[in-house]
Amino acid sequence: MSTFQRNMDRLFVFYLPMAITVIFTLFPFYWTINTAFKPEGDIVKSPLEYVPSSFTLENFRVAWEGVGFSTYFQNSLLIAFCTVFFVLIFATLVGYALSRYRFKGKGAFMLLLLCTQFVPGAMLIIPLFLIFKSLGLISNPLSLIITYTTFQLPFNSILMNGFISNVPRELEEAAMVDGCNRLQVIFKVILPVLMPGIVATGVFTFIHVWNEFLFAFMLTNQEERFTLPIGLSYMMGEFNVNYGALAAGSVIALIPAILMFAYAQKHLVNGLGGAVKG
Incomplete structure (x- = not known):
């Protein structure tokens, strides 16, 4: 040739x-x-x-001040960071238990965690709405934080199980010989070694929550509680659409995701590689 x-x-x-x-x-x-x-x-x-x-730059001014995008931005940041915080704590503890302990039904429990990912979120809209309505949490950020944490926890627990399985047990044994209890081992020994996996898990959770529309739309009916995706959808009027402000709002919504990926790129590669090996 x-x-x-x-x-x-x-x-x-x-x-x-x-x-x-x-x-x-x-x-x-x-x-x-x-x-x-x-x-x-x-x-x-x-x-x-x-x-x-x-x-x-007028379109950005209109989107940020005139349409109320600054409020939507703050709401999305609050919900996303709170969800990431709770997911990382619970997923780390569950992943540690799956990696280090042997108990009856462990395989079935992991299978159950994976099966929850096959359930369409739309099927749970009505039950979740009724539950949060009875609790008085409609249009409350707490309802979205609870929902997102619940849906993100199963997959991320499996992911953290893979990360933790790659950490040598000798590190934990040495720490316990020095007098550390189990929780001290997790937070002082495991977490520093798991930083790439934690960053990978946190970034994927943040991006999912940042872009989620369905639950935010159904569980929020007050404009001052809207998240960014809901705010963008309401910028498309029935008879008139300000395309410039809509595009500016979309650019604003992209900035946190791009910055996070740019900062965490190295950790993402290392973390996902560790999960695959685990």
Whole structure:
């Protein structure tokens, strides 16, 4: 096979499909950012401008102050960070128990945790709504924190089990010889070693909660309690849509996720690798 033929095969088998995939993936993000910085008149101008001729920050001001995006942003941050905090604590303890203890029904319990991931969330909307209504927690952030923690805990417990299984037992035995009890071993020995896994688990939990729409929509009926996805949906009016502010709001919603992935990229790779080995 000639060099030219090998280069052509590589072009059509590898580079061309990869380029098409990248274009289809990144173009919606580019168009959102493009629209967010366009003046309102340029957004609907014909023909469409793929490269904006003028820039403005007015759309971000309208989204942040006029539409109330600052409130939605704070609500989402509160719910996401609280959920990550509780998921990490409970998932670490459950994962440790699954990794270090032998008990009857352990395999069935792990299977049950995995089976909960096959249950569609929409099936539980009505029971959850009735429960939280009877508790007076509708439009209360606590209802979403409890719901998200409950749904995120099973899978993340299995994930933490994989991480903890890779930690040598000798570290725990040495700590116990020095006088540490079981909880001290977990928080002083296991957690520092588990940092890549903790970051990976925390990032995935945060992103899921940050983008979740269905439960937030059903369990929140007061505008000042809306999360970002709900706020974005309400920006699409029946007769009029401010596309510039909507795009600006979408860009604002993307920023925390992008920053978190950029910061935690190394930990994510190491953490997921540890989970696969476990």
